Amino acid sequence: MVSFHAFRLLMTPDRRHQVRAESCPTESWSAQDRRCWQRRTAAVTAAAADGVDVDALAAAVTRQGATVRQMKKDGVTGDELVAAVAKLTEAKAALAQAQAQAAPTDTFDRKAFEDTVVRRMFVVPSFEIHGGVAGLFDLGPPACGLKANIVDTWRKHFVLAENMLEMECTNLTPHAVLKTSGHVDKFTDLMVKDVATGEPFRADKLLEDHIDALLEANPAMPREEAEEHRRVQRQADAYAPDELGAILRKYGIKSALGNDLSEPFPFNLMFKTTIGPEGTSVGYLRPETAQGLFVNFRRLLEYNSGRVPFAAAQIGLGFRNEIAPRNGLLRVREFTMAEIEHFVHPKHKEHPNFPDVADKVLTLFGREDQLGSGRTQNITIGDAVRAGLVNNETLGYFMARTQLFLEKIGMDPLRMRFRQHLATEMAHYAADCWDMEIKTSFGWVECVGHADRACYDLQVHAEKTKVAMVAARMTEPHMETFYKFNGDKKRMGTTFKANQKAVMAALDALADDHPALEAFEAKLDTDGSAELAGFTVDRAMIAWKKTEKMVQEEKFTPSVIEPSFGIGRVLYSLLEHSFYTREGDEQRGVFRFNAAVAPIKCAIFPLSANDAFNPLCSEVAKLLGAVDVATRTDASGVSLGRRYARADEIGVPFAVTVDFQSVEDNTVTLRERDSMAQIRLAVAALPDLLVSLVFRRAAWQQATERFPVVRSEDEEGDGSAAPAAVANGAPTKVERSAGAAFSRPATAIDTSTLRFP
């Protein structure tokens, strides 16, 4: 996630909140967290709300408010004023309604979600019995299995499918590496301390919370005044230390205990330790995995037989010592990332496989739309690159691949968009950046960065270590023109003195950039002087020696295009997108994980605790285990309906039930989670069918067409099934034995002869 941080190092950091943290589901969403996220994302959320132009409604309110104020000023009274005020009230109500409709929390039962996530141990506060640690969470069994499958899918979708070079580098990182990358100096948040107690606070958060409280306490505050406070609030994390200090003083903000605060000062967010016994070798826990790949560039290039382009990838941990992680899951101190560094010729960013994805439609929220219409557009990535909206094919290729990956693991495409970084957000060297944002009940969350970082990363390490970080490529033998400065150095020395070195460096750089050189020369010829790197040079100083050489090899520092995944955020978003409650029963939570990522693929239930079912249950588990279909047998004494519900809660897509008929004829029922439909088939046919459903993404529909459908009408009860017409026409009779009933076709079906494609 170098993009996240490196951008912050060198830019106006006005989106730092979204880039800073990592998601991890938690049981406690503080009201403060919710407010924080809603506030940050309100404008954007509203703008992009489904079809309703919230911005237009807001503008109408603003206009009508102005009208009313003007009328009052002009002394208008009576019916005319009353009508205008009524119109304003109406406009405000329309806006409020639209905003409420746009708020994603309304379509999502967070209470049921949180209850299920906590109760079924998707997530636990780390070291809970010892009092816990803010910002640290453990993944319990269902989330752990889900994450393993997401990571596995990622590895197949990116590393294996694209022949990427995967590495595993260490988390412990020595000072020199992170000093070079800029993290030691710039990877900071502004902190203030209670001068009496020393208690630390994140300065921007204090300001934001203070303004929230101020506005809540003064609902009658004039709109313009409130808007001014909001403007300050929105920029809270963009101020320089002294600016922010002045603002905190202006607002009279104190510590939680009411004491004075220190001046804001930068606090480095890396966890520091010492490596080795001397206590002198400072090291850090890496804030991103990318640096490990950059420092290995030379060896990776060699592994790839010297050829560029190629991509390296790494899945691993990152760490951030947050000042105030609060309880939310979107800012944690330890998180999993998956990063790709695609090395490519800086002037040839075409991608050979781009045609494969060119027709993929993405939802793009470009720079101009963010500043203008406030609306996203749906456009093929091919058109977006052609139009220059997305800088180049390789960047566009990865955006499309990310979209496909997220769809593959089951993310809702309607709640995904790519937001382009504003010019002020990007590092000076970066060519273009697009964040995949996923809509959750907390608003739009940045989950995957896509950055064209140019040559920056390789260059800083090369400069520091004096190790060449270049690739070469053969070209057709051709004549090439070279320029070398050949002007009046003495005159330059007299003019620029100590700055001569800087001017010379600028001239050397100019020598390699022929179009710029020509423009510069033209200007010198016309005006007699020209600006260069902040200095004015004149015609008399400048001359060039021009040579022509036969060239067969070109050396270059590759550009880096970096897709960077916050796996924890992806995991959390997927949990939200997958959750629903059974219609008419909010107590029954279900995760609709697709079979490929579901932690358990198939539950196995004996109809009751009767020992007669055990051998067949074991056989089913064994058969499915042999084809790598993960199963879990629940032989607890509770009703079948209760066990179905339990399996639903952790998103198990299929369930096999072994009943009395099974013991007789080796057939079982197979139930699909979302439709709750059941089919009956021979045990021997299960492996092929489940391999198709789980690994080959066959549709359940196909299974119901091949095998007889049986239906259980009361999943809530004891698992007994009322008679039901079999969907494909075969009649069903009902048997009842040992207190449990099940349906089956009246005529025996030789399921062993049915084959699933």
Next chain:
Amino acid sequence: MVSFHAFRLLMTPDRRHQVRAESCPTESWSAQDRRCWQRRTAAVTAAAADGVDVDALAAAVTRQGATVRQMKKDGVTGDELVAAVAKLTEAKAALAQAQAQAAPTDTFDRKAFEDTVVRRMFVVPSFEIHGGVAGLFDLGPPACGLKANIVDTWRKHFVLAENMLEMECTNLTPHAVLKTSGHVDKFTDLMVKDVATGEPFRADKLLEDHIDALLEANPAMPREEAEEHRRVQRQADAYAPDELGAILRKYGIKSALGNDLSEPFPFNLMFKTTIGPEGTSVGYLRPETAQGLFVNFRRLLEYNSGRVPFAAAQIGLGFRNEIAPRNGLLRVREFTMAEIEHFVHPKHKEHPNFPDVADKVLTLFGREDQLGSGRTQNITIGDAVRAGLVNNETLGYFMARTQLFLEKIGMDPLRMRFRQHLATEMAHYAADCWDMEIKTSFGWVECVGHADRACYDLQVHAEKTKVAMVAARMTEPHMETFYKFNGDKKRMGTTFKANQKAVMAALDALADDHPALEAFEAKLDTDGSAELAGFTVDRAMIAWKKTEKMVQEEKFTPSVIEPSFGIGRVLYSLLEHSFYTREGDEQRGVFRFNAAVAPIKCAIFPLSANDAFNPLCSEVAKLLGAVDVATRTDASGVSLGRRYARADEIGVPFAVTVDFQSVEDNTVTLRERDSMAQIRLAVAALPDLLVSLVFRRAAWQQATERFPVVRSEDEEGDGSAAPAAVANGAPTKVERSAGAAFSRPATAIDTSTLRFP
């Protein structure tokens, strides 16, 4: 790996070297490292050498040496003495020869191995271009893929097949947790510092190296004297600080610069950091993953519906701030572990699936054999448990499962054994411990610990946090007898004074242990007094109040049985066991990874750089990708033979070659790595065949029986194949085009109709 460390905390730590580190392949094996390992493992290695009784030969040398010395002492001279000396010389030669044969380095080409491992980027020193950091290594692409597959196999073999509850806990761990576990106080090595420069050294290593040098410099040293030095050396890491200080002084050991050394003092091996901005919350990087599972016991139990036994598992990192990691790969500072904590009733350690493994033959090196014969025994785990050699079924079950796992990933069964911990190695609370040791060119390396840790871990956390860590089980309602001390406390007070509390505690413990209580009472009745916890109590003091109660539920603190895998060491051992060079060509290294763990399953080669081959190559890649078979296409211009060799070097088991015939008839050749045999088959038949070979572990033999075999005679050359008889009888004709030749059956074969099982 709690076993490794917790054992150290509470025991005579005479095997600390083997338990302390983690393996990771490296390019540089220092001579020192090699010596260290050979020394540590020499006795054991020699004893277990294949069939040759090295110990007996050594004993013969000792006896003959004694005879010669006695003869000299007795004044014997002349022929008689000469003959005795000759016999001694002969015995020494026989011993030397046996030892040389037993040394595993002789059957393993380490130079070729290291060359391949480094050249093909299995491993890289971390942050190499910035000067590197001792004890940190990165895994490059082939090792990274291999490790991912080992971990995936582990997850399927243990977590999924056994319904374990997998968790992912954080690496950052607060002080309180590791203080409770004992790591803050006891997870140390002894360190000395150069008093002049402050340079730190690991004290035991200094002593060991000094004795090595001493013995090398004095080859004529009398055997007994040398043996005494060796004895000191073997115990180097078992001395208390003051003992070790005295020994360092006795040997006159100085620092590397010749300066005096400080007294040895304990150095904690955990990486320390602070969590949060206050700088006061001390945290550490976890030294093992186990603690995360222990502190979550309550929630895991609830997740498992309150039922015991169950197992929790975790795969993740561990960290050790080694004082002197040297360059070796067996002591690194950051490593991957996979740990299982199986919670079970302390008095019911039967395992329901034990019958499944009872007949598995394991090589056991029991406590008595280590002290006696020096020989291992091959015995079924069923017999071992029945005989009481292995303490209980659950421990035995996991030992067998570990053996099966290691065999599954391709470890050589002849180079695996289980070594039981000596009584002095075990923690006082532990019931039994067996280490899976794997033989490498460095000797026997402990790779997996299997420990029955009784209730220790849950108890310490429960005590500290006051959170109950107990499970309950229903029992048939039954009467149970309870005893309560009811004797003469006054008399005890007079007798034991300050010790009364200790005696009372011992009596309370006795009250719960009915057989011990009965024996104690019998002794009191017979002798009038008895020993208890080191005190003598007499008949007149002791009486009990006996009650009977109806009991339906039993509460208990579960015992923990812990298999703990050092994944890095497993990975390294597998690399060694898998490596060989082609007969007659030491330049051609091959890794014989089985298809299931190989990082790339199938290489795809166009016969030449001719563009005509590309579409079919892409199609093959796509077809195989769709069934999750990882491929890598090598379309570089070098010869086919060279590309086969390259694929061999990273252990790719299969290679598809697309040639001119392919373009005509959609058939390709498939080459198997170890036999170098090739078959020809339709492209459409590839997915099924490779799924069988890779995921279903079908034998290559089956493939050669189903499809026509073609043979390339010169893999070293340009990939041209001489005419060869097709194994299954079909004649072969040779075509030669574009400078490359290949064999194919003379008659067209409709391969599309051939199906692989």
